[in-house]
Amino acid sequence: MKAIFLEKPGGPLIIKEVEIPVPSKGEVLVKIAAAPVNPSDIARIKNAHSEYDLDTFIPGIEGSGTVIKAGRGILPGLWLGKRVACSSGHGSGGTWAEYMVTPAANCFPLSQNVSDEQGSMSLVNPLTAIAFFDIAKREGHKAVINNAAASALGRMVELLGKRKNIPVINIVRKKEQADTLRSLGSRYILISSDPLFTKQLESLSAELKATILFDSVCGRQFSDLISVLPYGSKVVVYGNLSGEEHPVFDPRVLLGKNITIEGFYLANQAKENGMIRNIMNLRKVSKLMQTGMTIKINRTFPLSEGQQAVDTYLENMSAGKVLLVP
Amino acid sequence: MKAIFLEKPGGPLIIKEVEIPVPSKGEVLVKIAAAPVNPSDIARIKNAHSEYDLDTFIPGIEGSGTVIKAGRGILPGLWLGKRVACSSGHGSGGTWAEYMVTPAANCFPLSQNVSDEQGSMSLVNPLTAIAFFDIAKREGHKAVINNAAASALGRMVELLGKRKNIPVINIVRKKEQADTLRSLGSRYILISSDPLFTKQLESLSAELKATILFDSVCGRQFSDLISVLPYGSKVVVYGNLSGEEHPVFDPRVLLGKNITIEGFYLANQAKENGMIRNIMNLRKVSKLMQTGMTIKINRTFPLSEGQQAVDTYLENMSAGKVLLVP
Numbered sequence: 001m002k003a004i005f006l007e008k009p010g011g012p013l014i015i016k017e018v019e020i021p022v023p024s025k026g027e028v029l030v031k032i033a034a035a036p037v038n039p040s041d042i043a044r045i046k047n048a049h050s051e052y053d054l055d056t057f058i059p060g061i062e063g064s065g066t067v068i069k070a071g072r073g074i075l076p077g078l079w080l081g082k083r084v085a086c087s088s089g090h091g092s093g094g095t096w097a098e099y100m101v102t103p104a105a106n107c108f109p110l111s112q113n114v115s116d117e118q119g120s121m122s123l124v125n126p127l128t129a130i131a132f133f134d135i136a137k138r139e140g141h142k143a144v145i146n147n148a149a150a151s152a153l154g155r156m157v158e159l160l161g162k163r164k165n166i167p168v169i170n171i172v173r174k175k176e177q178a179d180t181l182r183s184l185g186s187r188y189i190l191i192s193s194d195p196l197f198t199k200q201l202e203s204l205s206a207e208l209k210a211t212i213l214f215d216s217v218c219g220r221q222f223s224d225l226i227s228v229l230p231y232g233s234k235v236v237v238y239g240n241l242s243g244e245e246h247p248v249f250d251p252r253v254l255l256g257k258n259i260t261i262e263g264f265y266l267a268n269q270a271k272e273n274g275m276i277r278n279i280m281n282l283r284k285v286s287k288l289m290q291t292g293m294t295i296k297i298n299r300t301f302p303l304s305e306g307q308q309a310v311d312t313y314l315e316n317m318s319a320g321k322v323l324l325v326p
Numbered sequence: 327m328k329a330i331f332l333e334k335p336g337g338p339l340i341i342k343e344v345e346i347p348v349p350s351k352g353e354v355l356v357k358i359a360a361a362p363v364n365p366s367d368i369a370r371i372k373n374a375h376s377e378y379d380l381d382t383f384i385p386g387i388e389g390s391g392t393v394i395k396a397g398r399g400i401l402p403g404l405w406l407g408k409r410v411a412c413s414s415g416h417g418s419g420g421t422w423a424e425y426m427v428t429p430a431a432n433c434f435p436l437s438q439n440v441s442d443e444q445g446s447m448s449l450v451n452p453l454t455a456i457a458f459f460d461i462a463k464r465e466g467h468k469a470v471i472n473n474a475a476a477s478a479l480g481r482m483v484e485l486l487g488k489r490k491n492i493p494v495i496n497i498v499r500k501k502e503q504a505d506t507l508r509s510l511g512s513r514y515i516l517i518s519s520d521p522l523f524t525k526q527l528e529s530l531s532a533e534l535k536a537t538i539l540f541d542s543v544c545g546r547q548f549s550d551l552i553s554v555l556p557y558g559s560k561v562v563v564y565g566n567l568s569g570e571e572h573p574v575f576d577p578r579v580l581l582g583k584n585i586t587i588e589g590f591y592l593a594n595q596a597k598e599n600g601m602i603r604n605i606m607n608l609r610k611v612s613k614l615m616q617t618g619m620t621i622k623i624n625r626t627f628p629l630s631e632g633q634q635a636v637d638t639y640l641e642n643m644s645a646g647k648v649l650l651v652p
Contacts, residue, residue, distance in 0.1 A: 240577040251566040254589030263580030
C-alpha cells in the first residue's frame with residue numbers, strides 16, 4: 001500500500017510503498033477514505049522521532065473509511081463491512097495511508113447522511129470539545145472562554161456550549177472572523193486586536209463568571225489574557241497555534257488570583273479515561289454528528305502530495321480543513 | 327504609636343505617628359515585639375496601592391507580641407495578657423508597627439521556650455509548608471521537589487518532609503548551600519548551576535515519583551525544570567524570587583506531559599479554608615514550634631529603619647531573616 005512517512009525528523013513528508021498491515025485480536029483493518037490535517041498531527045510530526053521509529057511511523061490521527069478485515073473479538077466482528085470514523089492506535093500506523101490497523105474500540109460507524117469527508121473529522125475535534133465541557137461541568141465553571149474561536153474546534157466549542165446552555169465567550173483575531181461567528185448566531189465575541197480587548201474580556205468574564213479559558217494559541221497575549229481572568233480561573237492549554245513563540249506568565253498574577261494552567265492532549269486523556277469512558281464519549285460524538293454539524297473544507301490532496309497538504313493548511317488555518325484522500 | 331507606611335506606591339518606607347487602633351468584637355490589640363520581612367511582604371508592598379489606601383496601609387504579615395486589649399468575644403478574652411504569634415487581618419494594619427489590631431483567630435499563644443524573635447516567624451512559613459504537604463497528600467504525590475531549598479521556607483519543607491516520611495528533592499543554586507543542607511541531614515540535593523542538573527532532576531524525580539514541584543524562583547530555568555518532570559506533574563508557584571523576569575513554558579510540554587501549573591498564596595488559601603480549618607492549622611504550627619525548630623536570623627532593625635531592613639533582606643536572602651523590632 002501507499003503511505004506517508006517522514007524522510008527525516010520533522011519532515012519533509014514522503015510517500016513509500018509498504019505491506020498492508022494485519023489486524024490482531026481486538027483490531028480492525030480500515031481502508032481509508034479521507035483523513036484531515038489537524039494541528040495535533042503537526043505537533044506529532046515535529047516530535048515523532050523521539051517517540052517512534054521513523055521507518056514505521058505513519059502520521060494521521062483520525063480519518064474515515066471501511067472496515068475490510070477484522071481481528072478476533074466481538075467488536076471487530078461487529079464493525080466488519082461498516083463505514084466508520086476511526087483514530088489511530090497508540091502504535092505508529094496512522095490514517096495518512098491507504099490502509100490502517102487500529103483497535104476496534106477506536107472506531108464508530110458513520111450514518112448514511114454523513115459524508116466520508118465530514119466523517120473523517122468526527123473524532124479529534126468533537127471529543128476535545130466534549131472533554132472541555134466535562135472539565136467545565138466537573139469543576140463548576142458557569143461560562144467558558146474560547147480562544148481561536150474561528151477554528152474548527154473553536155466552532156465546536158461554541159456549538160456545544162449552546163446545546164448545553166453554557167455561555168461561551170469567543171475570542172477571534174479579526175473583524176471578519178467575528179462577523180462570520182455573529183452570522184452563525186454567536187452571542188459573545190471579542191476581537192483580540194481591539195485596543196480595548198483585555199478590558200472587555202475582564203468585564204465580560206466577570207459578568208458571566210467565565211472562569212475557564214481554553215487556549216490553543218499560547219501566544220504573545222497569554223500573559224495579558226490570564227491577568228484579566230476572574231479570581232480562581234483555570235486555563236486549559238491544548239495547542240500552540242502561535243508556533244515557536246513561548247508563552248510567558250506573571251507569577252504574581254498566578255499567586256494573587258489563584259490561577260491554574262493545565263495542559264490538555266486528547267491522546268493522553270484517552271489513555272487515562274480507559275476504554276469504557278472512551279466508548280461512551282464516542283457515542284456522544286456519534287449523536288452530535290447526526291445533527292448535521294459540518295466543518296468547512298478548504299482543499300483535498302492525494303497521499304503523494306502530503307507535504308503540500310500540510311503547507312497549505314499551515315498557510316491559512318481559518319480557510320478551512322485540508323484533507324488527504326488516498 | 328509609630329508605624330511604617332509607604333510614601334508612594336512601591337515605597338520607600340517611611341515612619342509615621344498615628345493613633346493606637348481599638349479592637350472590635352472578635353479582635354485583639356497586640357503590642358508587637360518582633361516582625362520579620364518576608365518575600366510576601368515585598369510583593370505586597372509592590373502592589374499595595376491597588377488594594378489599599380496608602381494613608382492607612384501598614385505592611386507586615388506576621389509577628390509576635392503580647393495581647394494588651396481584647397474586643398468582645400470568647401477568643402479575645404482567652405488571649406488577653408498572653409504572648410502570641412500573630413498575623414495581620416484582611417484590613418490594612420500590619421505588624422510593622424508598635425501595635426496592631428487583628429482577629430483573635432489570627433493569633434496563637436507562644437510557649438515559654440520560644441523567643442519573641444523565633445515566635446515572630448512562626449506563621450507564614452510553617453503554614454505554607456503545611457499547606458504544601460496537604461496538597462501533596464490530597465493528590466497522592468509520593469515525593470516532592472523543593473526549589474530554593476536553602477530559604478527559610480525551603481528548609482521548613484525539607485523538615486516537614488522528613489517528619490512525614492515523604493522524600494524531598496532539594497534544589498539550591500550554590501555548592502555551599504548544598505553543603506549546609508547536607509550537614510543538616512538532607513538526603514536529596516541538586517545544584518541548579520551544575521551542567522548535568524536537568525538530567526539529574528529527570529532521573530531522580532522519575533525514580534522517587536516526585537510529581538510535585540514547589541517553586542518560588544520562577545526564573546530562567548522554569549521551562550527546563552518543567553520539561554524534565556514526570557508525566558502528570560504539578561508545579562505550585564508560590565513566589566517570584568527571580569524578580570522581574572517572567573517565566574516561560576513550552577505548551578507542547580504542558581500538553582505532552584499533562585503538566586499543571588498552579589498559583590499558591592497563603593492569604594488566599596486562608597480565606598478559602600475558613601476559620602475552623604485555619605485554627606486547626608495553627609495548632610499544627612504550634613506543635614511544630616515546640617519541637618525547637620529555629621530559623622536563622624541575619625539582623626534586626628528598629629521601625630525607623632524599615633527601608634534599610636527591606637534592602638538588607640533583598641541583598642542576600644539566604645544570609646538569614648531580617649526582623650523589625652519596635
